[in-house]
Amino acid sequence: MGYFESPEKFEEVIVGFFNAMATSEMAPKLLKSGLVIRFNYTDPDLVVVVDCSGDQIDVRPHDTESKSQVEMSMSADVAHKFWFGKVNLTKALTRKEMVAKGPIPKVLKLLPAIKPAYAMYPQYLDSNGYEQYNILKSA
Amino acid sequence: MGGYAGTILYVDLGSKRITRQTLDIGFAREHMGGMGFGAKIYFDLIKDNPQVDPLSPENPFVLMTGPLTGVKMDGVARWSVGSRSPLTGFWGDSNGGGFFGARLKFAGYDGIVITGKADAPVFIHIENDDVEIRDAASYWGLDTYDTNDRMIADFKPAGKRGGQVLCIGPAGEQKIRYAALLNNKRHAAGRAGLGAVWGAKNLKAIYVNGNKPIVVAEPEKLKELKQELKGVYEESIFIDALRASGTPAHIDVGVLAGDVPMKNWQMSQWDDIDDIGPAAIEEKIHAGHKTCYGCSVACKKDAEVKTGPYKMARGPAPEYETVATFGSMCLNSDIESIARANEICNRAGMDTITCGSTIAFAIDCFENGLINESDTDGIQLTWGNAEAIVAMTEKIARNEGFGALLAKGSAQAAAKIGGNSGDLLSTVKGMEAPMHDPRSAHGYALAYGVSPRGACHEASLNFNVESGAMLIPEIDALYADYEEQSSDGRAGLNMASQDYGMFFSNCAIFCNLGATPLNATQAVSMVNYVTGFDYTLEEVMDIGRRLWYLKRGLTNLFGARSADDQLPKRLLAELDDGPTEGSVPDMERMLREFYALRGIDEDGIPGKDILEKIGLSDLAARLHR
Numbered sequence: 155m156g157y158f159e160s161p162e163k164f165e166e167v168i169v170g171f172f173n174a175m176a177t178s179e180m181a182p183k184l185l186k187s188g189l190v191i192r193f194n195y196t197d198p199d200l201v202v203v204v205d206c207s208g209d210q211i212d213v214r215p216h217d218t219e220s221k222s223q224v225e226m227s228m229s230a231d232v233a234h235k236f237w238f239g240k241v242n243l244t245k246a247l248t249r250k251e252m253v254a255k256g257p258i259p260k261v262l263k264l265l266p267a268i269k270p271a272y273a274m275y276p277q278y279l280d281s282n283g284y285e286q287y288n289i290l291k292s293a
Numbered sequence: 294m295g296g297y298a299g300t301i302l303y304v305d306l307g308s309k310r311i312t313r314q315t316l317d318i319g320f321a322r323e324h325m326g327g328m329g330f331g332a333k334i335y336f337d338l339i340k341d342n343p344q345v346d347p348l349s350p351e352n353p354f355v356l357m358t359g360p361l362t363g364v365k366m367d368g369v370a371r372w373s374v375g376s377r378s379p380l381t382g383f384w385g386d387s388n389g390g391g392f393f394g395a396r397l398k399f400a401g402y403d404g405i406v407i408t409g410k411a412d413a414p415v416f417i418h419i420e421n422d423d424v425e426i427r428d429a430a431s432y433w434g435l436d437t438y439d440t441n442d443r444m445i446a447d448f449k450p451a452g453k454r455g456g457q458v459l460c461i462g463p464a465g466e467q468k469i470r471y472a473a474l475l476n477n478k479r480h481a482a483g484r485a486g487l488g489a490v491w492g493a494k495n496l497k498a499i500y501v502n503g504n505k506p507i508v509v510a511e512p513e514k515l516k517e518l519k520q521e522l523k524g525v526y527e528e529s530i531f532i533d534a535l536r537a538s539g540t541p542a543h544i545d546v547g548v549l550a551g552d553v554p555m556k557n558w559q560m561s562q563w564d565d566i567d568d569i570g571p572a573a574i575e576e577k578i579h580a581g582h583k584t585c586y587g588c589s590v591a592c593k594k595d596a597e598v599k600t601g602p603y604k605m606a607r608g609p610a611p612e613y614e615t616v617a618t619f620g621s622m623c624l625n626s627d628i629e630s631i632a633r634a635n636e637i638c639n640r641a642g643m644d645t646i647t648c649g650s651t652i653a654f655a656i657d658c659f660e661n662g663l664i665n666e667s668d669t670d671g672i673q674l675t676w677g678n679a680e681a682i683v684a685m686t687e688k689i690a691r692n693e694g695f696g697a698l699l700a701k702g703s704a705q706a707a708a709k710i711g712g713n714s715g716d717l718l719s720t721v722k723g724m725e726a727p728m729h730d731p732r733s734a735h736g737y738a739l740a741y742g743v744s745p746r747g748a749c750h751e752a753s754l755n756f757n758v759e760s761g762a763m764l765i766p767e768i769d770a771l772y773a774d775y776e777e778q779s780s781d782g783r784a785g786l787n788m789a790s791q792d793y794g795m796f797f798s799n800c801a802i803f804c805n806l807g808a809t810p811l812n813a814t815q816a817v818s819m820v821n822y823v824t825g826f827d828y829t830l831e832e833v834m835d836i837g838r839r840l841w842y843l844k845r846g847l848t849n850l851f852g853a854r855s856a857d858d859q860l861p862k863r864l865l866a867e868l869d870d871g872p873t874e875g876s877v878p879d880m881e882r883m884l885r886e887f888y889a890l891r892g893i894d895e896d897g898i899p900g901k902d903i904l905e906k907i908g909l910s911d912l913a914a915r916l917h918r
Contacts, residue, residue: 263571265544
């Protein structure tokens, strides 16, 4: 059993979080990348496109049509743990728990931009009625 | 026998006698190459009188290539050096990349054993079969960049390719305890201060040129393997990152895990870290890509600072370790000043890890009131003071004033400074720890503790495996998915990392960066296809294990005991925030488990039985008189 009891709940949480990031202090740096990133999640399955190519970040769940420069594939549980800073990124990539396709140097440049997200994610969960998914509290 | 050049050169600088020893196929098979050869030869030379002063003529120096060096494959250009370390007093070895190792093989030599001391400065001139000890008076005093350029200009045959130079700079000449050896201005055997051994021997450089081919035993199989590896490398994000940003790519990833030490190991988060990260490097100092012989990874970078106080011409850029020691460790967010400090170290020929860490230690002492401006020649050694950091680097390179104290390394400086300065050290066995925080991965703590040469992340493959960059499916302990920030299973992980690591990066001398994507099957196959041997994984693990015990035994012969395996307080202090908040390696437990697995007694000495069982009876007899 994964962290999320249903595909709908996972979508609600992760898409809500991306939208929160889109209006946070991180947005200018993400927009500077100009990247269109497709997240391919499994268990449960979900595709989310995060489009940083315009003036504002556009988060589009179920968008399987848009062209993306970067594709990140991982399970929903790995994604969830990642936003807590609980995934060893190097190990996850080596073991193919996360698979990244596209211009890797550009992807790596996003890492400094998303650092504040690690502190933001548990706060986001707590303040939006998703406390039960906060693994820091249950630990 | 493929791969090998077939001859080991013996040069005695005292008698000026040069001899050649044909490489015995049985010896090659048993020890493979690199420090497999070097540590064995060194031990045989000193075993009856091991108390050699590191800076005396009696301390031999070994320089070895591996069976793959000079073969056109990714990540195999390396050569290694070994001797008793002037920094630690224990066994010291180091390896470097570049072009020197390949050219030495092309000249016909697998390695050089250097003994004695010359009456006056000399260099060794090698042109295929012609080997001479020559007067180095005109090069003595030159920095490594000028020595390199001048020697190549002086000896390059008209219309033909010039040779390769391995040299020391003024730091080695002055026997600074962390002097390095540099090839081509950037490829350093930096750790353990072996450049000072050359300085003490009055040996400035080795110039080598040669054009003999290296025979590959099974070229078609090697070609197939190369094709297979092409796909592996194309898929590797680790290699992609190295190609794009070199080793500083680690800053962005490492900081997420709390791996990047800050403020002399007191922090793991810092608002200014991105100012010295890969993006800042690319924007402010990046000037091009460089590589080693035969390697397509090209992880070496050039830097240039066009204007300002740290102006420097295009040249070698700082590696990750240098960015961290002179940057985050000192809370210095000025990447141009870091590039300049790197240039000072390279030109003088100094290890940037020890130099930068020693300056961070001195800043810590200054900020804690243990030293003041009257001690530091008027320099305000405060956190983040880029100007002061560069100025002190220059003073160290000149072995001048307070810099002369820091030129002895932080452990000896602490002994002089006194007070509680010892609590601010990052050393194990007298060597400053590299820029990977054991609180982020507990196995690093054990790796630093039991490394024969002192705190080091390259003395085994523990760092590569525990960080997640390397995956060896054929060896259970190197494939297991260890719990993060836990000390569970780290003794076994370290032992396997040492045995495999001694084979991988000490004997075959694969590059710990450029050869990271290889699994064990591919690595062993490459050695077999080049040499024509039929090593199994079990056999190369045995070779690696024996070398680990030999290096451990040498360090024991030089006086190390279990107390020398302990970590300094700074690396085990609990941090109250950041990615490693509350994480402290259980060093006592890991050491206890490791000693039991390795058959090491409570004094830190490997047992007689285990040494005899693995073919080190000579060592056993000397450690257990």
